[in-house]
Amino acid sequence: MARVYLDWNATAPLRPEAREAMIAVMDAVGNPSSVHGEGREAKSILETARSDIGELLGSERADIVFAGSATEAIAMAIPESGSALGAKIDHDAVYAHLRDDVTLGVDQHGRYDTDFEAFPEDCQMVCLQSANSETGIMQDTLGIAPKIWASANKPTILVDAVQAIAKTGLRVDKMGGDYVIASPHKFGGPKGVGVLYLKPGLDTRRLYAGGGQEEGRRAGTENLVGVAGAGAAAKAAKQDRDNGVWEAVQELRDWLEAELLSNASDVVLFGQETVRIPNTSAFGVAGWKGETQVMQMDLAGYAISAGSACSSGKVKQSRVISAMGYGADLAQSTIRVSIGPNTTKSELEGFVQSWTKAYRNYKAKAA
Ligand code: PLP
Numbered sequence: 001m002a003r004v005y006l007d008w009n010a011t012a013p014l015r016p017e018a019r020e021a022m023i024a025v026m027d028a029v030g031n032p033s034s035v036h037g038e039g040r041e042a043k044s045i046l047e048t049a050r051s052d053i054g055e056l057l058g059s060e061r062a063d064i065v066f067a068g069s070a071t072e073a074i075a076m077a078i079p080e081s082g083s084a085l086g087a088k089i090d091h092d093a094v095y096a097h098l099r100d101d102v103t104l105g106v107d108q109h110g111r112y113d114t115d116f117e118a119f120p121e122d123c124q125m126v127c128l129q130s131a132n133s134e135t136g137i138m139q140d141t142l143g144i145a146p147k148i149w150a151s152a153n154k155p156t157i158l159v160d161a162v163q164a165i166a167k168t169g170l171r172v173d174k175m176g177g178d179y180v181i182a183s184p185h186k187f188g189g190p191k192g193v194g195v196l197y198l199k200p201g202l203d204t205r206r207l208y209a210g211g212g213q214e215e216g217r218r219a220g221t222e223n224l225v226g227v228a229g230a231g232a233a234a235k236a237a238k239q240d241r242d243n244g245v246w247e248a249v250q251e252l253r254d255w256l257e258a259e260l261l262s263n264a265s266d267v268v269l270f271g272q273e274t275v276r277i278p279n280t281s282a283f284g285v286a287g288w289k290g291e292t293q294v295m296q297m298d299l300a301g302y303a304i305s306a307g308s309a310c311s312s313g314k315v316k317q318s319r320v321i322s323a324m325g326y327g328a329d330l331a332q333s334t335i336r337v338s339i340g341p342n343t344t345k346s347e348l349e350g351f352v353q354s355w356t357k358a359y360r361n362y363k364a365k366a367a
Contacts, residue, residue, distance in 0.1 A: 001301045002301070003301050003302075003303065004301055004302050004303065004347045004350065004351065005303045006302055006303055006304050006337045006338065006339055006343065006347075006348075006351060007303045007304055007305050007336075007338055008186075008279055008338040008339055008340040008343075009133050009134075009136075009163060009186070009279070009280060009305075009336065009338035010305055010338070011185045011186065011191060012185065012186055012187055012188050012340055013188065013340070013342065014188060014189075014190060014229075014233075015188030015189070015232070015233045015236050015237075017188075017232040017233065017235065017236040018188055018189050018190060018229035018230070018232045018233040018236070019229070020232070021228045021229050021231065021232035022190065022225045022226070022228055022229040022232075024228070025045055025224055025225050025228040025229075026225055028041060028042050028045055028224060029042075030042035030043075031221055032045075032046045032213075032221070032222055032224060033211065033212075033213060033221065042224055045224060045227075045228050046066075046222055046224060046227055046228075047061065048228075048231060049227045049228050049230060049231025049232075049234075050064050050066070050227075050231070051231075052231035052232070052234045052235045052238075053182070053184070053195055053230060053231055053234045055234065055235070055238055056165065056166060056182075056187075056234040056235075056237055056238045056241075057165065057171055057172050057180065057182060057195075057197055058171025058172050058173055058174075059171070059172045059197050062200075063172075063197050063198055063199065063200060064195060064196070064197055065195075065196040065197075065198065065204065065214045065215070065217050065218055066193060066194070066195065066196075066214060066218065066222055066223070066227050066230075067193075067194035067195070067196055067218055068192060068193070068194060068223065069183065069191075069192060069193070069194040070093060070160075070162050070181050070182065070183035070194040070195070071093040071194065072194050072207070073181050073182075073183075073194035073195060073196035074093045074094055074097070074158070074160065074181055074194075075093075075097070075205070075207060076196055076204040076205050076207055076217065076218065077125075077158050077179040077181070077196055077198070077204060077205070078094075078097045078125060078127070078158065078205070079124045079125055079205065080205055081122075081124060082097075082099055083099065083122050083123055083124040083125065084097055084098055084099065084123075084124065084125040084126070084127055084158070085098065085099060085102055085103070085104065085119060085120075085123050085125070085126050085127065085155070086098040086103065086104060086126070086127035086128075086129075087103055087104040087105070087106060087112065087127075087129070087323070088103055088106070088319050088320070088322070088323035089106055089110060089129060089132055089137075089319070089320045089323050089324075090127060090129055090160065091129070091133055091160060091162070093160075094127050094129075094158070094160055095319075097127075098127065099123075101120075102119075102120060102123075104116075104126075106323050106324060107324070107325075108324050108325045108326075109137070109271060109273060109274045109324070110132060110135055110137035110270070110271050110274065110320070110323075110324050111137065111139060111274060112128075112139055112144065115147075116144050116147040116148050116151070117147060117151060118151060118152070119148075119151055119152075119153060119155060121152075121153055122153075123153060123155050124153075124155050124156065125155050125156050125157070125158055126148050126155050126156075126157050126158070127157075127158045127160065128141045128144060128145075128157060128158070128159050128160070128176075128177070129141075129159075129160045130159050130160060130161040130162075130163070130164035130165075130170060130175060131161070131163040131164040131167075131168070131276070131277045131280075132163065132271075132320060133162070133163050134270075134280075134282050134307065134318060134320045134321070134334065134336055135270045135271040135276070135280065135282040135320060135321075135336075136163070136271060136276035136277040136278075136279070136280025136281070136282065136338070137270075137271040137274055137275070137276050138164065138168070138274075138275045138276055138277060141157075141159050141175050141176045141177065142174050142175055142176040143176075144176065145157055145175075145176025145177070146176070156178040156179065156202065157176060157177050157178050157179070158177060158178070158179040158180075158181070159175045159176065159177030159179070159180045159181070160181050161175060161177070161180050161181060161182055162181055162182060162183040162186055163186065163277055163280075164277055165182040165183075165186070165187065166186070166187035166234075166237040166238075166240070166241055167187075167241075167246055167249075167277045167278060167279055168241075168246070168277055168278070169241065172197050177197070178198065178199050178202055179196065179197065179198050179199075179202065180196075180197040180198075181194070181195070181196060181197075182194075182195040182197070183195065184229070184230035184233050184234065187233055187234070187237040188233040188236060188237060189226075189229050189230035189232075189233035189234070190225075190226045190229040190230065190233075192223060192226050193223060193226040193227055193229070193230040195230070203217075204217045204218075206219070208220075240341060245341045246278045246279070246341070247278070248341070249278045249279050249339060249340065249341055249343070250278030250279070252339060252343060252345060252348060253278060253279055253280070253281055253339060255345070255348070256281055256337065256339075256348050256351075256352065257269055257272060257281055257283075259348075259352045260281075260283060260352065260355070263352065263356040263359070264285060264356065264359050266285055266286065267283050267284070267285055267359075268283060268284050268285070268286070268326075268330055269281065269282070269283045270282040270283060270284070270321060270324065270326075270334065279338050279339045279340060280336065280337075280338045281336070281337045281338075282321075282334055282335070282336045282337075283334070283335065283337075284321070284326075284330045284331075284333035284334040284335065285333055285359065285362070286327075286329040286330050286333060287329050287333065287366065288333050288359070288362050288366075289332055289333060290306030290307060290318075290332060290333050290334050290335045291306055292362075293306065293333075293335050293355070293358065294306045294335060296354075296358045297335075297351070297354060297355060297358070300354040300358075301350075301354075302350075302351050302354060302355075304335055304336060304337050304351075305335065305336050305338075306318075306334060306335050306336070307334060317331040317332050318331045318332075318334045321334050337351070
C-alpha cells in the first residue's frame, strides 16, 4: 500500500526544483570565499539563492544570513545573557533559550494574552511566534511589536516564522520582527539550511570562531548545495503562494475537520475558532494517547505526528496544549495532521476512514 505523508510541518517533501538545483550545483568546484573564477561562480550561486530567499521573505538580500538550521539561526539571534522572554508555546529551538521566571501567557485559543507593556529591566529580547508548529495557530506579531518597542527597556523582537513563511502571505514587513527565522525544509528545500533575517544595523551572536563567511556572522564554508536547493525552493514556494495554492489546502483541511467532528462526537479540535495557517489540524480525544494513534495510523500507512514532531521519537505531553489550559488527558492525546499542496482528497478520505475505525475500537475498549 502506498504511504501517505501527512506531516508537512515536520518537514515538507523536497520540491523537484530544489532537487534539480542541488544536482546542478554538486559539480560547482569552487569555494564561495575564493577569489578565482571557480570561487566567484560559487559565490554567485550563493547570492542568487540569497536573492530568491529575499524575494520570498520580502527583504533585501543583504539582510539574510544562512545557517545550518532554523535552530542555529535562532541561537545566533538570541542574546547569550539569558535575557530573552518567550512563551510556553514556543518551539524547543526557542524555548530552550528562554528565561523561566517570566513567560508570556496564552489564552485557551492559543493566542497571547499578555499586555506587552512592561518587561523585566534586563529583558533584551522578546520572542514571538508567527504560527505554532503543533496547532497552526497564528499570532498578530505586527500588532504586538509596537507595544514592545515602546516599553521602557526596548527589547528587540525575534519572530519565529518557520511555520508561517510560504504558507501565508506574511513577509518581514508584516511581522514586526527585528529578527525573523525561516527554515527552507518546511517549504520544499533540503533539511540542514536555516535562514536568519535581521534588520539593518543589528548583529548576531558568534556561535563559533573561524572564517569571515556570511559577513563574519557565521564562520564555516557555506553549504552551497543545500543553499542552492533552498533558493530554488523559495522561488517555487513564492510562485505557489502567489498562485493561491494554499487556499485549496485550507479547503481540504477544513473538510478533514468537519469529517472528524461528524465521526467522533468527543474529538477536540485545537484552535479551530482562531486564525491558523491553512494546512494544520491538531486534535485529541481525552484519554486516547497520541502516541498510540500515531502508531496505529503509521501501521495503516499514514505519517502523522503527536506533540512536537521535532522531539526525536519521544512522545510527551504537549506543552502547547497544556499552556492553552487543557488537562493532561487531552495534552497527551494531541495528534497533528499537517498537509500540503500535494495532498489529495482521496488520501484524506483514507485517513479519516482509518482514524475513525481506530477511534471506534478505542471507544469500544474503553467502554
Ligand atoms: N521553529 C518552529 C516553529 C519549528 O516548527 C521548527 C521545526 O519544526 C523549528 C523552529 C526548528 O527548525 P529546524 O528544524 O530548521 O531547526
